[in-house]
Amino acid sequence: MKINALREDLLNAMQTVQYSANAKGMMPILxxxxxxAKDEKLILHSxxxxxxxxxxxxxxxxxxxxxxxxxxxxxxxxxxxxxxxxSVEVVGNELELRGHKSEIKLFTMPAEDFPNAPVVEIxxxxxxxxxxxxxxxxxxxxxxxxxxxxxxxxxxxxxxxxDGLNMVxxxxxxxxxxxxxxxxxxxxxxQFIIPASAMVNLARIAGKSGKMDMYRDxxxxxxxxxxxxxxxIIRLIEGKFPKYSQFIPExxxxxxxxxxxxxxxxxxxxxxxxxxxxxxxxxQAITMASESKEVGEGKEDITAEYAGEEVEIAFNxxxxxxxxxxIDGEKVVLGITEPLKPxxxxxxxxxxxxxxxxxxxx
Amino acid sequence: MTQYVMHGLLRSADxxxxxxxxxxxxxxxxxxxxxxxxxxxxxxxxxRPLVVCHTSSDFCSHGVVATASYEARPWGIxxxxxxxxxxxxxxxxxxVHADIPKYLDNARRxxxxxxxxxxxxxxxxxxxxxxxxxxxxxxxxPGRERWEAALETGRGLKEDIRRELGLTASVGIGPNKLVAxxxxxxxxxxxxxxxxxxxxxxxxxxxxVDKLVGVGRRMRRNFRAMxxxxxxxxxxxxxxxxxxxxxxxxxxxxxxxxGQDDSPVVRSGELHEVKxxxxxxxxxxxxxxxxxxxxxxxxxxxxxxRRMRRDGYLGRTVSLRLRxxxxxxxxxxxxxxxxxxxxxxIYAAAREMLRREAxxxxxxxxxxxxxxxxxxxRRREEGKQVTxxxxxxxxxxxxxxxxxxxxxxxxxxxxxxxxxxGDFSVSGMNLAR
Numbered sequence: 058m059k060i061n062a063l064r065e066d067l068l069n070a071m072q073t074v075q076y077s078a079n080a081k082g083m084m085p086i087l088x089x090x091x092x093x094a095k096d097e098k099l100i101l102h103s104x105x106x107x108x109x110x111x112x113x114x115x116x117x118x119x120x121x122x123x124x125x126x127x128x129x130x131x132x133x134x135x136x137x138x139x140x141x142x143x144s145v146e147v148v149g150n151e152l153e154l155r156g157h158k159s160e161i162k163l164f165t166m167p168a169e170d171f172p173n174a175p176v177v178e179i180x181x182x183x184x185x186x187x188x189x190x191x192x193x194x195x196x197x198x199x200x201x202x203x204x205x206x207x208x209x210x211x212x213x214x215x216x217x218x219x220d221g222l223n224m225v226x227x228x229x230x231x232x233x234x235x236x237x238x239x240x241x242x243x244x245x246x247x248q249f250i251i252p253a254s255a256m257v258n259l260a261r262i263a264g265k266s267g268k269m270d271m272y273r274d275x276x277x278x279x280x281x282x283x284x285x286x287x288x289x290i291i292r293l294i295e296g297k298f299p300k301y302s303q304f305i306p307e308x309x310x311x312x313x314x315x316x317x318x319x320x321x322x323x324x325x326x327x328x329x330x331x332x333x334x335x336x337x338x339x340x341q342a343i344t345m346a347s348e349s350k351e352v353g354e355g356k357e358d359i360t361a362e363y364a365g366e367e368v369e370i371a372f373n374x375x376x377x378x379x380x381x382x383x384i385d386g387e388k389v390v391l392g393i394t395e396p397l398k399p400x401x402x403x404x405x406x407x408x409x410x411x412x413x414x415x416x417x418x419x
Numbered sequence: 420m421t422q423y424v425m426h427g428l429l430r431s432a433d434x435x436x437x438x439x440x441x442x443x444x445x446x447x448x449x450x451x452x453x454x455x456x457x458x459x460x461x462x463x464x465x466x467r468p469l470v471v472c473h474t475s476s477d478f479c480s481h482g483v484v485a486t487a488s489y490e491a492r493p494w495g496i497x498x499x500x501x502x503x504x505x506x507x508x509x510x511x512x513x514x515v516h517a518d519i520p521k522y523l524d525n526a527r528r529x530x531x532x533x534x535x536x537x538x539x540x541x542x543x544x545x546x547x548x549x550x551x552x553x554x555x556x557x558x559x560x561p562g563r564e565r566w567e568a569a570l571e572t573g574r575g576l577k578e579d580i581r582r583e584l585g586l587t588a589s590v591g592i593g594p595n596k597l598v599a600x601x602x603x604x605x606x607x608x609x610x611x612x613x614x615x616x617x618x619x620x621x622x623x624x625x626x627x628v629d630k631l632v633g634v635g636r637r638m639r640r641n642f643r644a645m646x647x648x649x650x651x652x653x654x655x656x657x658x659x660x661x662x663x664x665x666x667x668x669x670x671x672x673x674x675x676x677x678g679q680d681d682s683p684v685v686r687s688g689e690l691h692e693v694k695x696x697x698x699x700x701x702x703x704x705x706x707x708x709x710x711x712x713x714x715x716x717x718x719x720x721x722x723x724x725r726r727m728r729r730d731g732y733l734g735r736t737v738s739l740r741l742r743x744x745x746x747x748x749x750x751x752x753x754x755x756x757x758x759x760x761x762x763x764x765i766y767a768a769a770r771e772m773l774r775r776e777a778x779x780x781x782x783x784x785x786x787x788x789x790x791x792x793x794x795x796x797r798r799r800e801e802g803k804q805v806t807x808x809x810x811x812x813x814x815x816x817x818x819x820x821x822x823x824x825x826x827x828x829x830x831x832x833x834x835x836x837x838x839x840x841g842d843f844s845v846s847g848m849n850l851a852r
Binding site for chain 1: 756800801802803804805806807808809810811
């Protein structure tokens with residue numbers, strides 16, 4: 058194998074595959090990146106057995122072939138190098154990386170040990186707009202659980218049904234849902250629980266604009282996102298996702314409108330004293346109070362537009378902060394009904410995103 | 420009552436600041452505390468053997484001895500012994516229920532009295548406290564005069580407690596907490612003992628090694644295997660050997676044998692901080708019927724969670740205690756995902772542990788004691804995070820609230836689970852105490 062390429066192109070490709078390389082795992086081969094020179098391209102593969110990334114970079118192939126080298130070492134070398142062009146050649150057991158004045162030899166691992174990319178070819182979604190999908194993933198993933206005890210909550214439920222594409226996540230204290238009505242073409246209906254961490258990585262490598270496609274495999278064990286120049290294959294989480302529809306209120310009768318920055322600031326200050334913040338929602342203002350036996354107590358008023366009777370409710374400040382940070386725009390709508398009923402955070406305009414947060418019983 | 424928590428006394432951290440010369444620490448230990456309080460309040464009990472019991476039964480038929488009065492001690496009745504055994508040894512003794520709120524109230528008063536004499540008072544248990552007198556006695560020159568002054572303080576303290584509360588206490592004074600605590604044990608009851616650093620080696624060396632705080636039955640066996648019988652033997656053993664054999668504990672014990680203890684007297688705020696809620700039941704003759712055990716466990720969980728709700732606590736760690744045959748008891752614990760005070764999550768965790776133990780095949784004999792306790796507590800006022808699962812099914816929450824209201828009004832026995840109806844020992848459990 059021998060190929061000449063621009064260092065920057067190669068580095069970009071290495072960075073794309075970095076999220077599924079597994080440096081600390083039990084299998085040393087997974088810490089490597091498989092490089093395959095073919096058809097005037099260098100194709101890179103990496104996997105941690107949960108996700109599999111394939112991407113390619115342009116180059117002039119002098120000799121076709123393949124090899125596996127340590128992903129981290131090669132990426133660090135490329136990142137630190139000042140060369141504009143590099144040539145990559147496999148000589149015996151070593152990969153020779155030649156720059157303008159430098160020559161580095163890296164030991165390779167047997168390419169036949171590297172897992173093959175799974176076949177995931179049944180179309181589910183097409184023409185998915187990244188401008189809509191990627192921000193939605195970033196918002197929804199915040200509410201996903203990190204607790205391994207309930208595996209199905211580690212994922213984002215992607216539900217493709219008649220009325221749209223819903224993405225839902227919950228860690229049993231809050232629930233985020235994003236409904237997409239447009240920006241995609243449905244090829245098939247179905248439900249997939251995709252690990253939230255992999256979805257976050259997908260958002261990192263997908264880029265901001267353009268289109269992507271989603272495929273599944275025969276037994277609904279994996280999905281593949283075709284990002285154009287790269288592919289990201291994710292192993293799905295098996296299990297049942299809670300029936301989320303019953304948490305979503307039909308309508309928001311009592312809604313308070315507050316300034317996003319103002320409420321975030323007040324929340325942050327309240328959380329310095331205690332993680333539980335009590336909110337007294339009144340006609341003109343919301344009073345945010347927190348107290349702790351060890352630290353002290355504090356309260357802060359924020360202006361709010363609210364038409365309804367006064368209500369007092371408590372939330373975990375971090376959960377509320379997470380929800381408010383998901384909101385675009387200057388105004389946030391808080392829907393609060395009763396002290397023990399879930400609260401709702403949503404945007405002033407638009408019904409796509411909703412963040413439901415369970416209260417703290419005081 | 421006098422369970423020695425090793426880390427409380429021999430704390431390895433925080434040396435330096437307090438470890439300097441010239442500390443003077445006082446240890447106050449109430450004599451047969453629960454029994455003395457009862458004898459003070461009820462003239463009938465005075466001068467007779469009195470046994471204060473921790474028990475869930477109305478007639479003190481099972482449970483354990485909390486305190487035995489000095490009159491009962493010649494029969495060999497000690498705290499921790501089963502009530503049944505105590506009855507056998509001394510049938511003529513009076514057996515009474517422990518009235519913990521009353522003892523707590525008295526303990527608070529004792530604490531106030533101690534605080535008049537020192538600003539640094541550490542509550543060590545319900546009937547024990549440490550006071551750091553160093554600051555108070557700074558005006559006296561170090562040495563004999565200062566120790567005399569400390570003795571005077573101790574005498575005054577005892578006198579105040581006797582005059583105001585009608586109780587006697589033993590006081591030990593020493594250069595640190597460890598020595599003070601050992602000193603207070605020397606002359607009981609109503610003792611006042613000073614151990615100065617100079618006297619220390621002569622007093623400690625000939626003592627049996629298990630008199631040292633932190634040395635129990637098992638440690639004593641280990642020591643005996645090494646040829647260590649007295650504290651002096653331990654002190655003469657090279658420190659490296661102890662460290663190599665027992666690690667950090669070894670180093671601390673070696674220091675303790677030399678009368679070294681750097682742990683500071685830490686002023687404690689609340690006297691009685693609840694750490695866990697638990698109930699256990701001894702099963703006469705034992706059983707290996709899993710269904711019966713599970714039912715008993717359910718009754719215990721009901722009782723524990725009822726008390727937690729009444730006192731306003733949520734808990735997260737569930738421990739299952741079992742005693743198989745008449746050997747040592749053991750415990751298994753599991754931490755729940757959520758803080759709870761409802762029976763079902765706590766019962767589910769306890770039952771799963773019980774089933775796992777039953778399936779382990781380690782039960783060669785019938786189970787004689789089963790107990791459950793909930794720890795890692797937080798106050799209910801601090802809030803309980805509601806989860807979506809609660810929202811899905813709020814029925815249990817509502818049901819327990821309704822049951823609690825019923826019991827508050829008509830008594831504990833007014834409503835019970837159908838599965839517990841046949842079992843008197845559990846359903847008749849008196850929770851009022």
